[in-house]
Amino acid sequence: MRKPTIEVIPGRWAIAGADAILPDRIFSNAWIEIESGRIRSISSIPKRPPKSISVIDGTGKLVAPGFVVIHVHGGAGADFMDGSVQSVVQASHAHLLHGTTSIFPTTTTGRAEAIHAMLDAVLAVKREHEPTENLNPLPHIEGVHLYGPYFAVEKSGCHSKAGCRTPILDEYQSYFKTGLIRVATCAAELKGCLDFYRYAKRRRCLVTCGHSNASWTEMQAAHKAGMTHVDHFWCAMSNVASVRSRFGTPMQGSMLEFVLGHDSMSTEVIADGCHLAPELLQFAWQMKGPHRLCLVTDSNRAMDMPPGKYLFGHPEECVWIDSDGQVGRGADGGLASAIQGMDHCVRFMAKHTQVPLPDIIRMASLTPAERTGIDQEVGSLEAGKRADLLLLNKKLQIDKIFLGQRARRV
Ligand SMILES: [Zn+2]
Ligand SMILES: [Zn+2]
Numbered sequence: 001m002r003k004p005t006i007e008v009i010p011g012r013w014a015i016a017g018a019d020a021i022l023p024d025r026i027f028s029n030a031w032i033e034i035e036s037g038r039i040r041s042i043s044s045i046p047k048r049p050p051k052s053i054s055v056i057d058g059t060g061k062l063v064a065p066g067f068v069v070i071h072v073h074g075g076a077g078a079d080f081m082d083g084s085v086q087s088v089v090q091a092s093h094a095h096l097l098h099g100t101t102s103i104f105p106t107t108t109t110g111r112a113e114a115i116h117a118m119l120d121a122v123l124a125v126k127r128e129h130e131p132t133e134n135l136n137p138l139p140h141i142e143g144v145h146l147y148g149p150y151f152a153v154e155k156s157g158c159h160s161k162a163g164c165r166t167p168i169l170d171e172y173q174s175y176f177k178t179g180l181i182r183v184a185t186c187a188a189e190l191k192g193c194l195d196f197y198r199y200a201k202r203r204r205c206l207v208t209c210g211h212s213n214a215s216w217t218e219m220q221a222a223h224k225a226g227m228t229h230v231d232h233f234w235c236a237m238s239n240v241a242s243v244r245s246r247f248g249t250p251m252q253g254s255m256l257e258f259v260l261g262h263d264s265m266s267t268e269v270i271a272d273g274c275h276l277a278p279e280l281l282q283f284a285w286q287m288k289g290p291h292r293l294c295l296v297t298d299s300n301r302a303m304d305m306p307p308g309k310y311l312f313g314h315p316e317e318c319v320w321i322d323s324d325g326q327v328g329r330g331a332d333g334g335l336a337s338a339i340q341g342m343d344h345c346v347r348f349m350a351k352h353t354q355v356p357l358p359d360i361i362r363m364a365s366l367t368p369a370e371r372t373g374i375d376q377e378v379g380s381l382e383a384g385k386r387a388d389l390l391l392l393n394k395k396l397q398i399d400k401i402f403l404g405q406r407a408r409r410v
Helices: 085-096 112-128 169-176 193-202 216-224 240-247 255-261 278-288 342-352 357-364 366-371
Strands: 005-007 012-021 026-035 038-044 054-057 062-065 067-072 100-105 144-146 181-185 206-209 266-270 293-296 308-312 319-323 327-329 335-338 389-392 398-402
Touching (some): 012 357, 012 389, 026 062, 067 144, 067 293, 067 342, 085 100, 112 169, 193 206, 193 216, 216 255, 255 278, 266 366, 293 342, 293 357, 293 366, 342 357
Parallel strands (some): 005 398, 012 054, 012 062, 144 181, 266 293
Antiparallel strands (some): 012 026, 100 144, 308 319, 319 327, 389 398
């Protein structure tokens, strides 16, 4: 793998002459000035650049905001559900090297103890590991995606069926008490789901429905209770035929129609090229637009590892997947999570769809930042935001990753 360098530059500095990828356009030959890890300004190259600052030559390069990944299970041999500090560090660092500067480690189905172990490990890393002050730099851990265990068994996909259950207040309250949960998933047909959605909404989470065979009517009730997002569009979700298998005729709308029919609903696509063909990726963008579609990696521990057999989720769940070096597959040969980083997804979108580059980058950065409420801080090249930046060549390969600094709280 081509390894980019990770840089943390103190003081005042600038990138000169690169094409800056803004959310709605490309600003050519830009001057991007940074001070104390924050973006100070983006402008044309000044006639007389300030003398006292160091300048990085960006000629022939692109600058993008660091990627924001809201759905990711692991990488480099580690799964977040391993429940150890070492695994959180290992997987997060691996994703940083793929351009992810903001990450939401994602739970899977499993016993409550396993989910607590994961939350404790993430908390320990957040407390003890300043992203920019270590030999092993990490992306900023913005929160956790409570993804499993509240899945519909019939749509559990590669996740352990034994670990799926309905949401119980006592259980999820104990997860939310950590203060870490920023994205919260539950299938919309499960008993107690509406209380879960309201609870998560009150805590300002991105509230999402996934691994579900929900009907239009169930989605409508869920939406009213605060659910505004659907996990990995087309994967492990309902369609008209699967809803018909529950309710017969007349055929009813599914998650798919509900998402396409409501502007208030956002969704995400696994853009690794193995889960969805280019026409579906492009169709999702055409239908939802770049403000309502996120790119996600959904990567597991097999990312950056040789082909072979890997455990998915907590080792106790004993769910094995096969990696062929391109994608993960379950025992039945079905898709079982991805093994690519976000940089690969961005390149795949650019090469195989007609989606303009600013939209692709937006879907990998600003849109997930907006949906999770961190867009004041990250997600775009904008004065005042944290200087989490990627310097890319014209093939969209990452040369350098710059990590910014959190705003100082007064
Ligand atoms: Zn999934
Ligand atoms: Zn997943």
